[in-house]
Amino acid sequence: MNSIQRIVHRPFFIKLFNWEYWSFTSVYLCIYPVWLLLCLRARSFFFFAASNPTIKNGGFLGESKKDIITIIPPQYHPPSVFFSIPANGDIVLRELQRAGLQFPLIGKPNIGGRGRGVKVLRDEKDVKAYVHNAYLDFHIQEFVPWKNEAGIFYVRYPNQPNGFISGIVGKEFLSVTGDGKHSILHLLQQDKRALMYLGSMKRIHGNGLNFVLPEGEKMIVSPFGNHARGSKFLDVSNLADEKLTAVIDKICKQIPGFYYGRLDIRFESWEALKEGRNFSIIEVNGAGAEPTHIYDPRHSIFFAWKEIVRHWIILNRISRMNHKKGHRYLCLREGIAMFREAKDWSRKLAAMTE
Template identity: 35%
Template sequence: MVKKFFERLTNWELWPFAVIYFPISFVWIWYIVRSRAVWFFTPSNPTIDFGGFEGEGKKEMYDQLPPHTVPRTIYIMHDLPFDDVKKRIAAAGFQYPFIVKPDVGMKGILFRKIDNEEQLHKYHERIPVEYIVQDLIELPVEVSVFYYRHPAQTKGTVSGFIHKELLHVIGNGEDTLQQLVQKHPRAKHRTEEMEHRHAHRFDRVIEKDHIFYLSYAGNHNRGAHFTNLHAEIDEQLHKVFDELSNYSKHFYYGRYDIKTTSIEDLKAGRNFLILEYNGCGAEPNHIYDCNMRLGEAYKEILKHWKALYEISKYNHNNGFPYWDFAKGYRFIKQSQKHFKLLQKYD
């Protein structure tokens, strides 16, 4: 326990979000003062609710991307009779396994891989909100690309490019799942989550060389491991994301989560699918897992906040006003209520 505590204390990447961001929060407050708007970021992506800071639905995001770049997706109301759910899924051509997740979700909460009808039934009975059924994309390479573009320009900046590896353990034929979790450098710091998700499997000995995925969500807060691909950022990559940004007309600031056959194919604009577009609430997650000192991470975050402020200010002055305080307050309260509900059922 002492060793684990010391590891968390000395590795800033393991600190709580609020602790990491508190020292630079005055800069965010300064942007609020300069723009005279608490929700100064809302025009950053004006066709997404709240600019994509939080609480936006996936449908509004998918509808603004080229159809061939997004996975097959259908939307299911949580109170639909299960027989009708099965009919809708069959009519859309889905076969097990596939992915389910809330239409309005965050941080990988209630993200599940569904292998059979029994799992689907349990998920449908449990989830309290509308959710999506989506193809399980098994392309071998998962990446995130952070991109921003000033609205007055046609070319933007790819500021971050990372490879993502899902949280997993590899069996040795001797240790139980619980023992493997306790030995894993990341999973051991997520004891409560691992117990919640996998306690019923903890006594299982994982066969040698078998990969057991502890989470299918490629998020830092779900324990995914990132590898910085900054050296791969070039004119080809910029061209792909300039085209995507201009296709959707008003995607100016955010992060694309993508699966592809290879980095080379992504740069050539082929063989990739966009799993998510995260708007102005997206963290520049390329600050993690690249041996950045905390000061360097702050410098990167502040660079992105400056771009966010400038994009939002321009759009505010050109037909997309800041949300007023009351509208934003109502939205964020509803979003927080929704988030707490999802956490309760995760």
């Protein structure tokens, strides 16, 4: 690697030349005027609350996963047990055993986002540590074994019998392939994407990064389908054919009051998913969901802006239609309180992610 390559390989320049790593504010700042125009059209800064009437704040911020999971048919999501803080590790373990959950498991905050506070729990020691460090109510769910994960954005106008898929993101988990000579840490340091998440990988794996993988052996170092946790997002919206649309539409119409949002799904194969089998919904995101297919490295920031605005317009239309049916927007006091609570949750989530 020559001097120019070494410079470009530094995190600062990787971030500079790849907009997918920019901060939320940097990406959205230029299109905020469009959001303000949509607020004026709805005559409310918080019109989004009416988009999904059965979800708190329409799923924009502060929605409870416990409340959402109760409106999803149980056959579509992994078994989960919810806990309030303060919690006792021994009691949590007993409840998990009573529910029949077996390791490995996944711990998640009841209110979260962008993968913060999500951890793999491989044994009782991990569970007790997670409970000890929980600053928010949380739930522990069965680890879904399917190897593939995707985010499918679904939209249905309240006056239409059927909905449609507006975008699909496929996810490639952050991984390395051994060469029999170098440590996992060394291999990560040679990969531009891995470099952006090296700090997180050190916290997760510790001294395990010094292990040398046999030649040709592949290891997933971050099993989370979150962009903020290292997954590569790929735009596979072309897979939204009639068969897949029919399956997703059938599922979403069984979720009361759900018109706009993204389903994060783990599944065996696209063929099986299109037949409605061997899959599990691990997350339902409402009005605050991003059309995450925009983060495909092949897409420009201009494509991202176009897709974000397209989805904002859809969100606005659905919200106004539901508002005419009697579903209320948030008032100014409620909206301000929502953002204040979100700031506090963000601080606690950051502490759980340490």
